[in-house]
Amino acid sequence: MKELLVILAQLESLLASGEAIALATVVHVDGSAYRRPGARMLIDSNGNWWGGISGGCLEGDLLKKAQLAMHQQAIKRITYDTREDDPFQLGIGLGCQGLIEIVIDPIRTNIERTFTLVKSIVESGKPQFIQTVWNDTEFSIQALEDAFPGWNEASQTFTEYLPARTRIWVVGNQFDACSLIELCLTLAWEVHWVGNTNKMRKDVQQRVRACYDWDQVHGLQPSDCLVLMTHDFDRDVSFMNQYIADQSFQYIGILGPSKRFDRLKKQLQHNLVSDISTPVGLDIGAEGPDEIAIAVVAEILAHQNKRDGQRLKFRSTTIH
Template sequence: MKELIQILGQLKRLLNSGESFALATVVFVEGSAYRRPGARMLIDENGNWWGGISGGCLEGDLLKKAQLAMRQQTIKNITYDTREDDPFQLGIGLGCQGLIEIIIDPIRAHVEQVAEQLHICLDSGLAHTLQSTWEGSNFSIQAVADTSGSFTQEGNKQIFVEQIPANTRIWIVGNQFDAISLIQLCQQLAWEVHWVGNKLKMNPSVRDSVQACYDWNDDLLVRNTDCLVLMSHDFDRDVEFLSNQYAVDKWSYVGILGPNKRMDRILKQIPTLQVNLLSSPIGLDIGAEGPDEIAISIVSEILAVKNGRNGQSLKHKKGSIHL
Protein backbone atom coordinates (compact mmCIF):
# COMPACT_ATOMS: atom_id res chain seq x y z
CA MET A 1 0.00 0.00 0.00
CA LYS A 2 2.88 2.37 0.74
CA GLU A 3 4.11 1.94 -2.83
CA LEU A 4 0.66 2.73 -4.22
CA ILE A 5 0.44 5.88 -2.11
CA GLN A 6 3.88 6.99 -3.35
CA ILE A 7 2.87 6.39 -6.96
CA LEU A 8 -0.32 8.42 -6.51
CA GLY A 9 1.69 11.25 -4.97
CA GLN A 10 4.04 11.35 -7.95
CA LEU A 11 1.11 11.02 -10.37
CA LYS A 12 -0.48 14.12 -8.89
CA ARG A 13 2.68 16.06 -9.70
CA LEU A 14 3.08 14.59 -13.19
CA LEU A 15 -0.57 15.13 -14.11
CA ASN A 16 -0.14 18.81 -13.28
CA SER A 17 2.95 19.05 -15.48
CA GLY A 18 3.55 18.75 -19.19
CA GLU A 19 5.82 15.72 -18.79
CA SER A 20 5.18 12.40 -20.46
CA PHE A 21 4.83 9.32 -18.27
CA ALA A 22 3.65 5.73 -18.38
CA LEU A 23 2.04 3.40 -15.87
CA ALA A 24 3.05 -0.27 -15.99
CA THR A 25 0.76 -2.82 -14.31
CA VAL A 26 1.41 -6.49 -13.60
CA VAL A 27 -1.77 -8.21 -14.79
CA PHE A 28 -0.84 -11.90 -14.73
CA VAL A 29 1.70 -14.12 -13.00
CA GLU A 30 2.30 -17.83 -13.41
CA GLY A 31 4.81 -19.66 -11.27
CA SER A 32 7.22 -17.89 -8.95
CA ALA A 33 7.57 -14.11 -9.05
CA TYR A 34 8.63 -11.39 -6.63
CA ARG A 35 5.50 -9.30 -7.30
CA ARG A 36 1.88 -10.25 -7.81
CA PRO A 37 -0.86 -8.97 -10.14
CA GLY A 38 -1.69 -5.37 -9.32
CA ALA A 39 1.92 -4.30 -8.74
CA ARG A 40 2.61 -1.02 -10.53
CA MET A 41 5.55 1.01 -11.75
CA LEU A 42 5.29 4.66 -12.76
CA ILE A 43 7.93 5.95 -15.19
CA ASP A 44 8.49 9.55 -16.29
CA GLU A 45 10.14 10.82 -19.47
CA ASN A 46 13.43 11.47 -17.64
CA GLY A 47 13.86 7.82 -16.68
CA ASN A 48 12.78 8.17 -13.06
CA TRP A 49 10.47 5.50 -11.71
CA TRP A 50 8.44 4.70 -8.62
CA GLY A 51 7.09 1.35 -7.52
CA GLY A 52 8.23 -1.84 -9.20
CA ILE A 53 7.27 -4.98 -11.06
CA SER A 54 9.97 -7.28 -9.67
CA GLY A 55 12.71 -7.33 -7.07
CA GLY A 56 14.83 -5.03 -9.23
CA CYS A 57 15.90 -7.40 -12.00
CA LEU A 58 13.28 -6.40 -14.61
CA GLU A 59 12.86 -2.69 -13.94
CA GLY A 60 15.80 -1.58 -16.10
CA ASP A 61 14.48 -3.39 -19.15
CA LEU A 62 10.92 -2.25 -18.52
CA LEU A 63 12.15 1.34 -18.28
CA LYS A 64 13.41 1.16 -21.89
CA LYS A 65 10.15 -0.35 -23.08
CA ALA A 66 8.15 2.31 -21.22
CA GLN A 67 10.20 5.10 -22.80
CA LEU A 68 9.44 3.63 -26.22
CA ALA A 69 5.74 3.47 -25.34
CA MET A 70 5.86 7.13 -24.31
CA ARG A 71 7.51 8.20 -27.57
CA GLN A 72 5.00 6.23 -29.65
CA GLN A 73 2.06 6.93 -27.30
CA THR A 74 0.93 3.33 -27.70
CA ILE A 75 -0.10 0.74 -25.13
CA LYS A 76 2.34 -2.18 -24.95
CA ASN A 77 1.96 -5.72 -23.66
CA ILE A 78 5.17 -7.14 -22.22
CA THR A 79 5.85 -10.72 -21.19
CA TYR A 80 8.83 -11.81 -19.10
CA ASP A 81 9.34 -15.56 -18.92
CA THR A 82 11.96 -16.40 -16.30
CA ARG A 83 11.06 -20.07 -15.92
CA GLU A 84 14.23 -21.21 -17.69
CA ASP A 85 17.78 -19.95 -17.22
CA ASP A 86 18.35 -19.54 -20.93
CA PRO A 87 21.55 -17.53 -21.64
CA PHE A 88 19.79 -15.91 -24.61
CA GLN A 89 16.79 -14.80 -22.54
CA LEU A 90 16.39 -12.03 -19.99
CA GLY A 91 15.64 -14.55 -17.27
CA ILE A 92 19.24 -15.72 -16.81
CA GLY A 93 20.32 -15.72 -13.21
CA LEU A 94 17.04 -14.40 -11.83
CA GLY A 95 15.92 -15.64 -8.44
CA CYS A 96 12.33 -16.33 -9.51
CA GLN A 97 11.12 -18.76 -12.14
CA GLY A 98 7.81 -17.49 -13.43
CA LEU A 99 5.92 -15.84 -16.24
CA ILE A 100 4.91 -12.21 -15.79
CA GLU A 101 2.60 -10.24 -18.07
CA ILE A 102 2.61 -6.45 -17.89
CA ILE A 103 0.62 -3.72 -19.62
CA ILE A 104 2.40 -0.39 -20.15
CA ASP A 105 -0.05 2.48 -20.67
CA PRO A 106 1.40 5.91 -21.57
CA ILE A 107 -1.93 7.57 -22.35
CA ARG A 108 -2.49 10.47 -19.94
CA ALA A 109 -6.30 10.22 -19.98
CA HIS A 110 -6.11 6.51 -19.10
CA VAL A 111 -3.74 7.07 -16.17
CA GLU A 112 -5.92 9.93 -14.92
CA GLN A 113 -8.82 7.46 -14.68
CA VAL A 114 -6.67 4.98 -12.76
CA ALA A 115 -5.49 7.66 -10.33
CA GLU A 116 -9.06 8.85 -9.72
CA GLN A 117 -10.34 5.34 -8.94
CA LEU A 118 -7.40 4.50 -6.69
CA HIS A 119 -7.90 7.72 -4.73
CA ILE A 120 -11.56 6.81 -4.22
CA CYS A 121 -10.54 3.39 -2.90
CA LEU A 122 -7.94 4.75 -0.48
CA ASP A 123 -10.11 7.61 0.79
CA SER A 124 -13.02 5.28 1.56
CA GLY A 125 -11.06 3.17 4.04
CA LEU A 126 -12.67 0.06 2.54
CA ALA A 127 -11.49 -2.73 0.28
CA HIS A 128 -12.56 -2.48 -3.37
CA THR A 129 -12.43 -4.57 -6.52
CA LEU A 130 -11.49 -2.72 -9.70
CA GLN A 131 -11.87 -3.88 -13.29
CA SER A 132 -9.59 -2.36 -15.93
CA THR A 133 -10.44 -2.92 -19.58
CA TRP A 134 -8.18 -2.19 -22.53
CA GLU A 135 -9.66 -2.57 -26.02
CA GLY A 136 -7.53 -1.18 -28.79
CA SER A 137 -6.85 2.45 -27.83
CA ASN A 138 -9.85 2.55 -25.48
CA PHE A 139 -9.63 2.15 -21.72
CA SER A 140 -12.02 2.08 -18.78
CA ILE A 141 -11.75 1.32 -15.06
CA GLN A 142 -14.59 0.81 -12.62
CA ALA A 143 -15.49 -0.75 -9.29
CA VAL A 144 -17.17 -4.15 -9.59
CA ALA A 145 -18.71 -6.69 -7.23
CA ASP A 146 -16.53 -9.58 -8.47
CA THR A 147 -13.79 -10.37 -5.94
CA SER A 148 -12.07 -13.29 -7.66
CA GLY A 149 -9.26 -11.37 -9.35
CA SER A 150 -8.33 -12.42 -12.85
CA PHE A 151 -6.89 -11.49 -16.23
CA THR A 152 -8.63 -12.45 -19.46
CA GLN A 153 -7.91 -11.67 -23.08
CA GLU A 154 -10.31 -11.94 -26.01
CA GLY A 155 -8.84 -10.66 -29.25
CA ASN A 156 -7.65 -7.11 -28.59
CA LYS A 157 -9.77 -6.83 -25.45
CA GLN A 158 -7.99 -7.33 -22.13
CA ILE A 159 -9.73 -7.33 -18.77
CA PHE A 160 -7.88 -7.17 -15.46
CA VAL A 161 -9.73 -7.57 -12.14
CA GLU A 162 -7.82 -6.73 -8.95
CA GLN A 163 -8.45 -6.27 -5.26
CA ILE A 164 -7.43 -2.99 -3.65
CA PRO A 165 -7.26 -3.60 0.12
CA ALA A 166 -8.18 -0.95 2.64
CA ASN A 167 -5.16 0.95 3.85
CA THR A 168 -4.33 -0.08 7.41
CA ARG A 169 -5.60 2.37 9.99
CA ILE A 170 -4.25 1.85 13.50
CA TRP A 171 -5.20 3.38 16.84
CA ILE A 172 -2.33 3.43 19.31
CA VAL A 173 -3.45 4.03 22.90
CA GLY A 174 -0.74 5.28 25.24
CA ASN A 175 1.87 8.02 25.25
CA GLN A 176 4.92 6.29 26.70
CA PHE A 177 8.13 6.18 24.66
CA ASP A 178 7.46 2.67 23.31
CA ALA A 179 4.37 4.03 21.52
CA ILE A 180 6.68 6.26 19.50
CA SER A 181 8.61 3.27 18.11
CA LEU A 182 5.35 1.67 16.98
CA ILE A 183 4.08 4.93 15.48
CA GLN A 184 7.27 5.44 13.49
CA LEU A 185 7.27 1.88 12.14
CA CYS A 186 3.62 2.17 11.10
CA GLN A 187 4.39 5.44 9.35
CA GLN A 188 7.20 3.79 7.41
CA LEU A 189 4.54 1.42 6.06
CA ALA A 190 2.26 4.39 5.23
CA TRP A 191 -0.35 3.18 7.69
CA GLU A 192 -2.81 5.80 8.93
CA VAL A 193 -1.93 6.39 12.58
CA HIS A 194 -4.34 7.73 15.20
CA TRP A 195 -2.84 8.37 18.65
CA VAL A 196 -4.85 8.30 21.89
CA GLY A 197 -3.50 9.48 25.24
CA ASN A 198 -2.62 12.59 27.19
CA LYS A 199 -1.90 15.16 24.50
CA LEU A 200 0.18 17.24 26.91
CA LYS A 201 2.55 14.31 27.43
CA MET A 202 2.85 13.33 23.75
CA ASN A 203 6.13 14.03 21.97
CA PRO A 204 5.29 17.22 20.00
CA SER A 205 7.10 16.28 16.78
CA VAL A 206 5.55 12.80 16.73
CA ARG A 207 2.14 14.20 17.67
CA ASP A 208 2.29 16.54 14.66
CA SER A 209 3.24 13.70 12.31
CA VAL A 210 0.28 11.37 12.91
CA GLN A 211 -3.09 11.52 11.20
CA ALA A 212 -4.90 12.68 14.36
CA CYS A 213 -4.52 12.82 18.16
CA TYR A 214 -7.15 12.27 20.82
CA ASP A 215 -7.38 12.65 24.57
CA TRP A 216 -8.33 9.63 26.68
CA ASN A 217 -12.07 10.30 26.72
CA ASP A 218 -12.56 11.66 23.20
CA ASP A 219 -15.06 9.90 20.95
CA LEU A 220 -13.38 7.75 18.31
CA LEU A 221 -14.89 7.13 14.87
CA VAL A 222 -13.94 3.49 14.34
CA ARG A 223 -14.19 1.42 11.15
CA ASN A 224 -14.43 -2.36 11.30
CA THR A 225 -11.16 -2.55 9.33
CA ASP A 226 -9.26 -0.61 12.02
CA CYS A 227 -6.58 -2.03 14.31
CA LEU A 228 -6.20 -1.22 18.01
CA VAL A 229 -3.09 -1.49 20.16
CA LEU A 230 -3.41 -0.81 23.89
CA MET A 231 -0.04 0.13 25.36
CA SER A 232 -0.93 2.66 28.02
CA HIS A 233 0.99 0.85 30.79
CA ASP A 234 -2.01 1.79 32.94
CA PHE A 235 -4.22 -1.12 34.01
CA ASP A 236 -7.21 1.03 34.94
CA ARG A 237 -6.99 2.95 31.66
CA ASP A 238 -7.04 -0.29 29.66
CA VAL A 239 -10.00 -1.64 31.61
CA GLU A 240 -11.90 1.62 31.10
CA PHE A 241 -11.14 1.64 27.37
CA LEU A 242 -12.23 -1.97 26.91
CA SER A 243 -15.35 -1.44 29.03
CA ASN A 244 -16.79 1.46 27.04
CA GLN A 245 -18.50 1.52 23.66
CA TYR A 246 -15.42 0.36 21.75
CA ALA A 247 -16.33 -3.34 21.78
CA VAL A 248 -13.53 -5.58 20.55
CA ASP A 249 -15.67 -6.98 17.73
CA LYS A 250 -15.65 -3.51 16.13
CA TRP A 251 -11.97 -3.91 15.24
CA SER A 252 -10.12 -6.14 12.80
CA TYR A 253 -7.31 -6.51 15.34
CA VAL A 254 -7.02 -5.80 19.07
CA GLY A 255 -3.68 -6.21 20.82
CA ILE A 256 -2.93 -5.53 24.47
CA LEU A 257 0.59 -5.05 25.77
CA GLY A 258 1.48 -7.03 28.88
CA PRO A 259 1.89 -10.58 30.23
CA ASN A 260 -0.75 -13.29 30.65
CA LYS A 261 -1.26 -12.41 34.31
CA ARG A 262 -2.24 -8.88 33.36
CA MET A 263 -4.74 -10.21 30.83
CA ASP A 264 -6.19 -12.51 33.50
CA ARG A 265 -6.74 -9.47 35.75
CA ILE A 266 -8.50 -7.63 32.90
CA LEU A 267 -10.81 -10.60 32.37
CA LYS A 268 -11.75 -10.60 36.06
CA GLN A 269 -12.75 -6.94 35.66
CA ILE A 270 -14.58 -7.55 32.36
CA PRO A 271 -15.77 -11.20 32.36
CA THR A 272 -17.83 -10.63 29.17
CA LEU A 273 -14.77 -9.61 27.15
CA GLN A 274 -14.42 -11.70 23.97
CA VAL A 275 -10.96 -13.00 24.72
CA ASN A 276 -10.82 -15.01 21.49
CA LEU A 277 -10.72 -11.71 19.58
CA LEU A 278 -7.74 -10.37 21.53
CA SER A 279 -4.00 -10.70 21.05
CA SER A 280 -2.45 -10.63 24.48
CA PRO A 281 0.41 -10.94 25.09
CA ILE A 282 0.75 -8.92 21.94
CA GLY A 283 2.97 -9.67 18.94
CA LEU A 284 4.69 -12.64 17.34
CA ASP A 285 7.17 -14.75 19.28
CA ILE A 286 10.45 -13.51 17.78
CA GLY A 287 12.32 -12.87 21.04
CA ALA A 288 11.81 -9.11 20.75
CA GLU A 289 13.56 -6.88 23.28
CA GLY A 290 13.20 -3.13 23.53
CA PRO A 291 10.66 -0.77 21.91
CA ASP A 292 11.87 -1.06 18.31
CA GLU A 293 11.93 -4.88 18.23
CA ILE A 294 8.60 -5.07 20.05
CA ALA A 295 7.12 -2.73 17.45
CA ILE A 296 8.31 -5.13 14.73
CA SER A 297 6.71 -8.03 16.59
CA ILE A 298 3.39 -6.17 16.88
CA VAL A 299 3.30 -5.03 13.25
CA SER A 300 4.19 -8.55 12.10
CA GLU A 301 1.27 -10.00 14.04
CA ILE A 302 -1.11 -7.39 12.63
CA LEU A 303 -0.02 -8.26 9.10
CA ALA A 304 -0.44 -11.98 9.81
CA VAL A 305 -3.96 -11.48 11.20
CA LYS A 306 -5.09 -9.16 8.40
CA ASN A 307 -3.69 -11.48 5.73
CA GLY A 308 -4.94 -14.70 7.32
CA ARG A 309 -1.46 -16.12 7.95
CA ASN A 310 0.02 -17.90 10.95
CA GLY A 311 3.39 -16.17 11.08
CA GLN A 312 5.45 -19.31 10.51
CA SER A 313 8.81 -19.36 8.71
CA LEU A 314 8.25 -19.56 4.95
CA LYS A 315 10.62 -22.53 4.74
CA HIS A 316 7.92 -24.57 6.50
CA LYS A 317 5.14 -23.47 4.15
CA LYS A 318 3.92 -26.04 1.66
CA GLY A 319 3.09 -24.85 -1.82
CA SER A 320 3.10 -21.30 -3.13
CA ILE A 321 4.22 -18.44 -0.91
CA HIS A 322 1.39 -16.31 -2.26
CA LEU A 323 -2.13 -17.65 -1.71
Protein backbone atom coordinates in the same frame (compact mmCIF):
# COMPACT_ATOMS: atom_id res chain seq x y z
CA MET B 1 -0.03 0.34 0.08
CA LYS B 2 2.93 2.64 0.74
CA GLU B 3 4.23 2.22 -2.81
CA LEU B 4 0.78 2.95 -4.23
CA LEU B 5 0.53 6.14 -2.16
CA VAL B 6 3.94 7.25 -3.45
CA ILE B 7 2.83 6.64 -7.03
CA LEU B 8 -0.44 8.53 -6.51
CA ALA B 9 1.38 11.52 -5.01
CA GLN B 10 3.87 11.61 -7.87
CA LEU B 11 1.14 11.14 -10.45
CA GLU B 12 -0.74 14.14 -9.11
CA SER B 13 2.35 16.27 -9.67
CA LEU B 14 3.18 14.86 -13.10
CA LEU B 15 -0.38 15.12 -14.39
CA ALA B 16 -0.42 18.77 -13.40
CA SER B 17 2.89 19.41 -15.17
CA GLY B 18 1.81 18.03 -18.53
CA GLU B 19 4.95 15.87 -18.80
CA ALA B 20 4.80 12.62 -20.80
CA ILE B 21 4.36 9.60 -18.51
CA ALA B 22 3.63 5.88 -18.63
CA LEU B 23 2.07 3.56 -16.06
CA ALA B 24 3.16 -0.09 -16.10
CA THR B 25 1.00 -2.68 -14.33
CA VAL B 26 1.77 -6.33 -13.57
CA VAL B 27 -1.36 -8.17 -14.74
CA HIS B 28 -0.33 -11.82 -14.56
CA VAL B 29 2.31 -13.96 -12.85
CA ASP B 30 2.97 -17.66 -13.35
CA GLY B 31 5.52 -19.33 -11.11
CA SER B 32 7.90 -17.51 -8.81
CA ALA B 33 8.17 -13.72 -8.99
CA TYR B 34 9.17 -10.93 -6.61
CA ARG B 35 6.01 -8.89 -7.31
CA ARG B 36 2.40 -9.95 -7.68
CA PRO B 37 -0.39 -8.81 -10.03
CA GLY B 38 -1.33 -5.22 -9.29
CA ALA B 39 2.24 -4.01 -8.76
CA ARG B 40 2.80 -0.73 -10.61
CA MET B 41 5.66 1.34 -11.93
CA LEU B 42 5.29 4.98 -12.93
CA ILE B 43 7.80 6.35 -15.49
CA ASP B 44 8.32 9.93 -16.68
CA SER B 45 9.92 11.20 -19.89
CA ASN B 46 13.24 11.88 -18.11
CA GLY B 47 13.72 8.24 -17.16
CA ASN B 48 12.71 8.59 -13.51
CA TRP B 49 10.48 5.93 -12.05
CA TRP B 50 8.52 5.16 -8.91
CA GLY B 51 7.29 1.78 -7.72
CA GLY B 52 8.47 -1.40 -9.39
CA ILE B 53 7.51 -4.57 -11.23
CA SER B 54 10.28 -6.84 -9.92
CA GLY B 55 13.01 -6.87 -7.31
CA GLY B 56 15.06 -4.52 -9.48
CA CYS B 57 16.01 -7.03 -12.17
CA LEU B 58 13.56 -5.97 -14.88
CA GLU B 59 13.07 -2.26 -14.25
CA GLY B 60 15.96 -1.17 -16.48
CA ASP B 61 14.64 -3.02 -19.51
CA LEU B 62 11.06 -1.95 -18.80
CA LEU B 63 12.21 1.67 -18.65
CA LYS B 64 13.39 1.45 -22.28
CA LYS B 65 10.13 -0.13 -23.37
CA ALA B 66 8.13 2.51 -21.50
CA GLN B 67 10.05 5.31 -23.22
CA LEU B 68 9.26 3.72 -26.59
CA ALA B 69 5.59 3.47 -25.61
CA MET B 70 5.58 7.16 -24.67
CA HIS B 71 7.21 8.08 -27.97
CA GLN B 72 4.71 6.04 -29.99
CA GLN B 73 1.77 6.83 -27.68
CA ALA B 74 0.80 3.16 -27.89
CA ILE B 75 -0.06 0.63 -25.19
CA LYS B 76 2.54 -2.15 -24.94
CA ARG B 77 2.05 -5.66 -23.60
CA ILE B 78 5.32 -7.14 -22.33
CA THR B 79 6.14 -10.66 -21.15
CA TYR B 80 9.23 -11.62 -19.17
CA ASP B 81 9.77 -15.36 -18.87
CA THR B 82 12.52 -16.42 -16.48
CA ARG B 83 11.37 -20.02 -16.05
CA GLU B 84 13.96 -21.55 -18.38
CA ASP B 85 17.71 -21.00 -18.62
CA ASP B 86 17.49 -19.54 -22.11
CA PRO B 87 20.62 -17.45 -22.83
CA PHE B 88 18.61 -15.29 -25.26
CA GLN B 89 15.86 -14.56 -22.75
CA LEU B 90 16.10 -11.56 -20.44
CA GLY B 91 16.17 -12.78 -16.88
CA ILE B 92 18.81 -15.51 -17.20
CA GLY B 93 20.38 -16.11 -13.82
CA LEU B 94 17.73 -14.19 -11.88
CA GLY B 95 16.63 -15.47 -8.51
CA CYS B 96 12.98 -15.88 -9.51
CA GLN B 97 11.76 -18.41 -12.04
CA GLY B 98 8.44 -17.23 -13.34
CA LEU B 99 6.50 -15.57 -16.12
CA ILE B 100 5.47 -11.94 -15.67
CA GLU B 101 3.02 -10.14 -17.96
CA ILE B 102 2.93 -6.35 -17.88
CA VAL B 103 0.82 -3.69 -19.59
CA ILE B 104 2.52 -0.33 -20.25
CA ASP B 105 0.00 2.45 -20.76
CA PRO B 106 1.32 5.88 -21.91
CA ILE B 107 -2.09 7.33 -22.81
CA ARG B 108 -2.65 10.36 -20.62
CA THR B 109 -6.46 10.15 -20.45
CA ASN B 110 -6.21 6.51 -19.37
CA ILE B 111 -3.74 7.36 -16.63
CA GLU B 112 -5.86 10.27 -15.44
CA ARG B 113 -8.90 8.01 -15.12
CA THR B 114 -6.85 5.38 -13.29
CA PHE B 115 -5.47 8.01 -10.90
CA THR B 116 -8.91 9.44 -10.14
CA LEU B 117 -10.49 6.05 -9.42
CA VAL B 118 -7.64 4.55 -7.39
CA LYS B 119 -7.22 7.70 -5.30
CA SER B 120 -10.93 7.80 -4.50
CA ILE B 121 -10.89 4.16 -3.39
CA VAL B 122 -7.82 4.64 -1.20
CA GLU B 123 -9.32 7.74 0.42
CA SER B 124 -12.63 5.95 1.05
CA GLY B 125 -10.91 3.57 3.44
CA LYS B 126 -12.88 0.65 2.01
CA PRO B 127 -11.58 -2.36 0.04
CA GLN B 128 -12.78 -2.75 -3.53
CA PHE B 129 -12.11 -4.56 -6.77
CA ILE B 130 -10.85 -2.65 -9.80
CA GLN B 131 -11.41 -3.91 -13.33
CA THR B 132 -9.31 -2.44 -16.15
CA VAL B 133 -9.72 -3.24 -19.86
CA TRP B 134 -7.03 -2.49 -22.45
CA ASN B 135 -8.10 -3.64 -25.88
CA ASP B 136 -7.53 -2.40 -29.41
CA THR B 137 -10.59 -0.18 -29.47
CA GLU B 138 -11.19 1.07 -25.94
CA PHE B 139 -9.93 1.60 -22.42
CA SER B 140 -12.19 1.28 -19.41
CA ILE B 141 -11.71 1.16 -15.67
CA GLN B 142 -14.33 0.70 -12.96
CA ALA B 143 -14.74 -0.23 -9.31
CA LEU B 144 -16.66 -3.40 -8.46
CA GLU B 145 -18.07 -4.54 -5.13
CA ASP B 146 -17.36 -8.18 -5.88
CA ALA B 147 -15.31 -9.90 -8.57
CA PHE B 148 -12.78 -12.64 -9.22
CA PRO B 149 -9.20 -11.30 -9.48
CA GLY B 150 -7.14 -12.29 -12.50
CA TRP B 151 -6.08 -11.57 -16.09
CA ASN B 152 -8.32 -12.45 -19.01
CA GLU B 153 -6.04 -12.68 -22.05
CA ALA B 154 -8.89 -12.88 -24.56
CA SER B 155 -10.58 -9.65 -23.45
CA GLN B 156 -7.41 -7.99 -22.12
CA THR B 157 -9.15 -7.46 -18.79
CA PHE B 158 -7.34 -7.21 -15.47
CA THR B 159 -9.27 -7.50 -12.22
CA GLU B 160 -7.48 -6.75 -8.97
CA TYR B 161 -8.38 -6.51 -5.31
CA LEU B 162 -7.36 -3.27 -3.63
CA PRO B 163 -7.39 -3.70 0.16
CA ALA B 164 -8.23 -0.88 2.50
CA ARG B 165 -5.39 1.10 4.01
CA THR B 166 -4.70 -0.23 7.50
CA ARG B 167 -6.02 2.02 10.27
CA ILE B 168 -4.40 1.50 13.64
CA TRP B 169 -5.13 3.08 17.03
CA VAL B 170 -2.12 3.15 19.35
CA VAL B 171 -3.31 3.65 22.93
CA GLY B 172 -0.64 4.97 25.28
CA ASN B 173 1.98 7.70 25.21
CA GLN B 174 5.09 5.97 26.57
CA PHE B 175 8.23 5.69 24.42
CA ASP B 176 7.34 2.19 23.19
CA ALA B 177 4.15 3.62 21.65
CA CYS B 178 6.35 5.96 19.61
CA SER B 179 8.36 2.98 18.29
CA LEU B 180 5.18 1.28 17.13
CA ILE B 181 3.89 4.48 15.56
CA GLU B 182 7.16 5.04 13.68
CA LEU B 183 7.01 1.54 12.17
CA CYS B 184 3.35 1.91 11.22
CA LEU B 185 4.09 5.24 9.52
CA THR B 186 6.91 3.59 7.58
CA LEU B 187 4.31 1.16 6.23
CA ALA B 188 1.98 4.10 5.40
CA TRP B 189 -0.67 2.90 7.82
CA GLU B 190 -3.16 5.48 9.01
CA VAL B 191 -2.26 6.06 12.66
CA HIS B 192 -4.57 7.41 15.37
CA TRP B 193 -2.92 8.08 18.73
CA VAL B 194 -4.72 7.99 22.09
CA GLY B 195 -3.26 9.15 25.40
CA ASN B 196 -2.36 12.23 27.36
CA THR B 197 -1.88 14.68 24.51
CA ASN B 198 0.20 16.97 26.72
CA LYS B 199 2.77 14.18 27.15
CA MET B 200 2.88 13.01 23.53
CA ARG B 201 6.04 13.70 21.53
CA LYS B 202 5.30 16.76 19.43
CA ASP B 203 7.25 15.57 16.38
CA VAL B 204 5.27 12.31 16.33
CA GLN B 205 1.95 14.10 16.87
CA GLN B 206 2.52 16.07 13.68
CA ARG B 207 2.86 12.91 11.59
CA VAL B 208 -0.14 10.83 12.71
CA ARG B 209 -3.65 11.27 11.35
CA ALA B 210 -5.13 12.44 14.67
CA CYS B 211 -4.47 12.55 18.42
CA TYR B 212 -7.07 12.04 21.16
CA ASP B 213 -7.17 12.40 24.92
CA TRP B 214 -8.26 9.31 26.82
CA ASP B 215 -11.96 10.20 27.03
CA GLN B 216 -12.32 11.96 23.70
CA VAL B 217 -11.93 9.05 21.27
CA HIS B 218 -14.32 9.04 18.32
CA GLY B 219 -14.53 7.50 14.87
CA LEU B 220 -13.62 3.91 15.73
CA GLN B 221 -14.61 1.44 12.98
CA PRO B 222 -15.00 -2.37 12.99
CA SER B 223 -12.20 -2.67 10.40
CA ASP B 224 -9.71 -0.88 12.69
CA CYS B 225 -6.76 -2.38 14.57
CA LEU B 226 -6.18 -1.37 18.20
CA VAL B 227 -3.07 -1.84 20.33
CA LEU B 228 -3.21 -0.97 24.03
CA MET B 229 0.20 -0.20 25.54
CA THR B 230 -0.67 2.17 28.38
CA HIS B 231 1.37 0.40 31.11
CA ASP B 232 -1.55 1.34 33.35
CA PHE B 233 -3.97 -1.39 34.49
CA ASP B 234 -6.77 0.97 35.52
CA ARG B 235 -6.42 2.92 32.28
CA ASP B 236 -6.75 -0.29 30.25
CA VAL B 237 -9.86 -1.28 32.19
CA SER B 238 -11.42 2.14 31.63
CA PHE B 239 -10.58 2.20 27.91
CA MET B 240 -11.91 -1.31 27.31
CA ASN B 241 -15.15 -0.64 29.16
CA GLN B 242 -15.68 2.59 27.26
CA TYR B 243 -14.63 1.62 23.74
CA ILE B 244 -13.94 -2.11 23.28
CA ALA B 245 -16.42 -4.20 25.29
CA ASP B 246 -19.41 -5.26 23.16
CA GLN B 247 -17.66 -3.90 20.05
CA SER B 248 -16.09 -5.84 17.17
CA PHE B 249 -12.75 -4.87 15.62
CA GLN B 250 -10.39 -6.41 13.08
CA TYR B 251 -7.58 -6.77 15.62
CA ILE B 252 -7.01 -5.92 19.28
CA GLY B 253 -3.70 -6.42 21.04
CA ILE B 254 -2.84 -5.62 24.65
CA LEU B 255 0.64 -5.31 26.09
CA GLY B 256 1.26 -7.42 29.17
CA PRO B 257 1.20 -11.04 30.38
CA SER B 258 -1.79 -13.39 30.32
CA LYS B 259 -2.29 -13.15 34.09
CA ARG B 260 -2.73 -9.41 33.78
CA PHE B 261 -5.40 -9.92 31.12
CA ASP B 262 -7.20 -12.43 33.35
CA ARG B 263 -7.40 -9.74 36.04
CA LEU B 264 -8.51 -7.19 33.48
CA LYS B 265 -11.42 -9.32 32.25
CA LYS B 266 -12.83 -9.47 35.77
CA GLN B 267 -13.14 -5.68 35.75
CA LEU B 268 -15.10 -5.48 32.49
CA GLN B 269 -18.71 -4.38 32.64
CA HIS B 270 -19.66 -5.91 29.28
CA ASN B 271 -18.75 -8.91 27.16
CA LEU B 272 -15.76 -9.09 24.85
CA VAL B 273 -16.85 -9.64 21.25
CA SER B 274 -13.45 -9.45 19.56
CA ASP B 275 -10.61 -11.90 20.07
CA ILE B 276 -7.81 -10.29 22.09
CA SER B 277 -4.13 -10.89 21.34
CA THR B 278 -2.32 -10.74 24.66
CA PRO B 279 0.57 -10.89 25.18
CA VAL B 280 0.61 -8.88 21.98
CA GLY B 281 2.86 -9.79 19.05
CA LEU B 282 4.47 -12.81 17.42
CA ASP B 283 6.93 -14.94 19.36
CA ILE B 284 10.23 -13.71 17.91
CA GLY B 285 12.05 -13.15 21.19
CA ALA B 286 11.62 -9.38 20.91
CA GLU B 287 13.52 -7.19 23.36
CA GLY B 288 13.05 -3.45 23.66
CA PRO B 289 10.46 -1.14 22.08
CA ASP B 290 11.67 -1.34 18.47
CA GLU B 291 11.74 -5.15 18.36
CA ILE B 292 8.39 -5.33 20.15
CA ALA B 293 6.95 -3.00 17.51
CA ILE B 294 8.16 -5.42 14.82
CA ALA B 295 6.52 -8.35 16.64
CA VAL B 296 3.21 -6.45 16.93
CA VAL B 297 3.14 -5.32 13.30
CA ALA B 298 4.09 -8.83 12.15
CA GLU B 299 1.17 -10.30 14.09
CA ILE B 300 -1.26 -7.78 12.58
CA LEU B 301 -0.02 -8.58 9.07
CA ALA B 302 -0.31 -12.32 9.74
CA HIS B 303 -3.85 -11.81 11.02
CA GLN B 304 -4.84 -9.69 8.00
CA ASN B 305 -3.37 -12.21 5.56
CA LYS B 306 -4.73 -15.24 7.43
CA ARG B 307 -1.27 -16.66 8.11
CA ASP B 308 0.13 -18.30 11.22
CA GLY B 309 3.47 -16.50 11.27
CA GLN B 310 5.61 -19.60 10.76
CA ARG B 311 8.92 -19.52 8.89
CA LEU B 312 8.48 -19.67 5.11
CA LYS B 313 10.90 -22.60 4.83
CA PHE B 314 8.29 -24.73 6.59
CA ARG B 315 5.40 -23.67 4.34
CA SER B 316 4.21 -26.67 2.31
CA THR B 317 2.24 -24.64 -0.26
CA THR B 318 3.12 -21.65 -2.42
CA ILE B 319 3.78 -18.31 -0.72
CA HIS B 320 1.05 -16.51 -2.67
